[in-house]
Amino acid sequence: xxxxxxxxxxxxxxxxxxxxxxxxxxxxxxxxxxxxxxxxxxxxxxxxxxxxxxxxxxxxxxxxxxxxxxxxxxxxxxxxxxxxxxxxxxxxxxxxxxxxxxxxxxxxxxxxxxxxxxxxxxxxxxxxxxxxxxxxxxxxxxxxxxxxxxxxxxxxxxxxxxxxxxxxxxxxxxxxxxxxxxxxxxxxxxxxxxxxxxxxxxxxxxxxxxxx
Amino acid sequence: xxxxxxxxxxxxxxxxxxxxxxxxxxxxxxxxxxxxxxxxxxxxxxxxxxxxxxxxxxxxxxxxxxxxxxxxxxxxxxxxxxxxxxxxxxxxxxxxxxxxxxxxxxxxxxxxxxxxxxxxxxxxxxxxxxxxxxxxxxxxxxxxxxxxxxxxxxxxxxxxxxxxxxxxxxxxxxxxxxxxxxxxxxxxxxxxxxxxxxxxxxxxxxxxxxxxxxxxx
Numbered sequence: 001x002x003x004x005x006x007x008x009x010x011x012x013x014x015x016x017x018x019x020x021x022x023x024x025x026x027x028x029x030x031x032x033x034x035x036x037x038x039x040x041x042x043x044x045x046x047x048x049x050x051x052x053x054x055x056x057x058x059x060x061x062x063x064x065x066x067x068x069x070x071x072x073x074x075x076x077x078x079x080x081x082x083x084x085x086x087x088x089x090x091x092x093x094x095x096x097x098x099x100x101x102x103x104x105x106x107x108x109x110x111x112x113x114x115x116x117x118x119x120x121x122x123x124x125x126x127x128x129x130x131x132x133x134x135x136x137x138x139x140x141x142x143x144x145x146x147x148x149x150x151x152x153x154x155x156x157x158x159x160x161x162x163x164x165x166x167x168x169x170x171x172x173x174x175x176x177x178x179x180x181x182x183x184x185x186x187x188x189x190x191x192x193x194x195x196x197x198x199x200x201x202x203x204x205x206x207x208x209x210x211x212x
Numbered sequence: 213x214x215x216x217x218x219x220x221x222x223x224x225x226x227x228x229x230x231x232x233x234x235x236x237x238x239x240x241x242x243x244x245x246x247x248x249x250x251x252x253x254x255x256x257x258x259x260x261x262x263x264x265x266x267x268x269x270x271x272x273x274x275x276x277x278x279x280x281x282x283x284x285x286x287x288x289x290x291x292x293x294x295x296x297x298x299x300x301x302x303x304x305x306x307x308x309x310x311x312x313x314x315x316x317x318x319x320x321x322x323x324x325x326x327x328x329x330x331x332x333x334x335x336x337x338x339x340x341x342x343x344x345x346x347x348x349x350x351x352x353x354x355x356x357x358x359x360x361x362x363x364x365x366x367x368x369x370x371x372x373x374x375x376x377x378x379x380x381x382x383x384x385x386x387x388x389x390x391x392x393x394x395x396x397x398x399x400x401x402x403x404x405x406x407x408x409x410x411x412x413x414x415x416x417x418x419x420x421x422x423x424x425x426x427x428x429x
Contacts, residue, residue: 061414062407063371065385070403073392077399151277158279162378169281176289183290190278190286197277 001184008175015171016192018085022167023154023196026092030153031146033093034100039130041105052101059098065159067091072163084163096153103145107138144211147204151197158193168192219401224391228402231387232409238301238383239370242308246369247362249309250316255346258321275314281375283307288379304376304383312369319365323358324350356428363421367414374410384409 005012040052059067068091075082075090111134119129161169172189176182257269275283287307291298298306327350335345374385384406392402 057415057418058411061367061371061411061418063374063385063410065374065377066388066403066407066410069385070407073399074403077396155277155279158281159375161281169279169285172282173285176285183286183293186282186286186290190282193278193282194274198273201273201277 001188004175004179004181004184005188008179011171011175012168012188012192015166015168015189018160018166019154019157019168019193020196022085022089022092022157022160022165023150025089026096026153026157027150029093030097030100033097035104035135037097037101038104038108041101042108044126056098056101056105059095060102062095064091064095064156065162067095068159068163084160084165085167088157088160088163088165088167091159092153092157095156096149099149099152100146103142103149104138106145107142108134110141111137141211144204144208147200147207151201151204154193154196213397214400215395215397216401218395219391219398220405224398224402225405227387227391228384228405228409231382231384232413234301234381235370235373235383235385236413238304238308238373238376238381239366242305242312242373243366243369245305245309246312246316249313251320253313253317254320254324257317258324259342272314272317275311276318278311280307280311280372281378283311284375284379300376300379300381303379304373304381307376308369308373311372312365315365316362319358319361320354323354323361326357327353359428360421360425363417363424367417370414370417371410 037052037055040048041056043049043052068088071090072082072084072087075087115133115137116129119133120126124132157165157167158169160167161173164170168189172185176185179185253268253272257265257272259265284304284307287298287310288300288303291303331349331353332345335349336342340348373381373383376383377386377389380386388402388406392398
């Protein structure tokens with residue numbers, strides 16, 4: 001196993017890097033998109049609420065692979081040629097943003113309604129109150145579930161392997177089929193994933209216990 | 213131009229629906245097995261049996277934090293090295309069951325922890341054994357609290373079966389690929405049809421879960 005690791009070190013590390021990059025990019029963008037849709041779900045306007053709701057329900061109930069393959073196949077057909085990494089990261093972002101929207105919405109709802117009312121009665125607009133009063137308090141509740149979303153993102157980024165995204169899973173498959181050391185290769189790939197996911201999920205459990 | 217009319221010919225739609233039935237079959241078998249194994253593992257982890265609970269807890273944490281896709285690869289391409297070569301559908305069911313059992317074990321454990329500890333203590337004080345108290349008093353209350361989490365886990369299981377397309381399990385995603393593989397003009401219609409089929413099944417389940425939760429509360 002050590003031999004396998006050292007002779008394919010470069011491929012493992014580059015796969016690890018692409019996996020990490022894709023997960024971080026997807027987290028960043030899905031946080032922005034997810035928060036926007038979460039706010040849409042709580043605004044006074046009914047039409048906006050419906051839009052927010054439909055977005056969340058649609059993308060939460062369709063497999064990530066379907067979303068990712070769709071972008072991988074359809075964007076090059078009509079818009080621009082993109083590589084698997086980009087298509088995969090777009091798919092991950094959209095899928096995760098629906099889950100983050102749910103998480104952030106739950107966070108917003110857990111902030112006492114009096115906070116919003118007090119801010120509004122002080123003359124703030126809905127958006128000002130949201131931005132300066134409600135969201136900062138909501139994010140505190142939301143950190144442990146967001147951490148768990150990041151763990152899911154790292155695991156889900158393995159779908160990049162379907163679209164030749166150069167990620168860890170993709171590299172692992174390439175190495176396994178070259179060396180025929182299937183079992184050892186997959187164990188090493190698993191260890192690389194665990195290096196990211198285990199510490200984060202243990203830390204989030206610790207945070208959850210502290211907040212509870 | 214995308215060819216919607218030919219893409220939605222009865223032969224194609226029937227083929228997609230056959231895929232959907234395999235998706236549902238795999239999901240249902242896996243969820244039943246995972247529920248059984250997950251309950252046992254969750255209770256063992258909760259019971260704090262010396263060494264055993266710690267070891268099982270660690271295994272649960274490790275497998276939960278791996279991508280399901282990796283486990284599918286491991287089962288299908290790795291196990292033959294140990295002299296066990298499952299067919300595609302059993303391999304998918306095995307991989308899903310291993311992964312989902314660990315997810316469900318955690319749901320069960322936190323469900324049990326959410327039941328007031330006094331329930332267990334009172335039952336023990338009445339002379340019940342640990343197993344009796346667990347079975348007759350704690351678990352019925354715990355399962356009630358867990359229904360939403362269990363259903364949403366089942367929904368992600370259904371969505372995750374699409375990953376099994378990589379080992380050519382004839383489920384919905386794989387059948388979809390066969391259909392749009394015939395003609396690039398089928399891509400969008402087929403994706404819309406696949407998305408709709410997954411959506412209907414998953415969304416119906418989430419509505420059911422909300423309904424049950426609402427009635428129990």
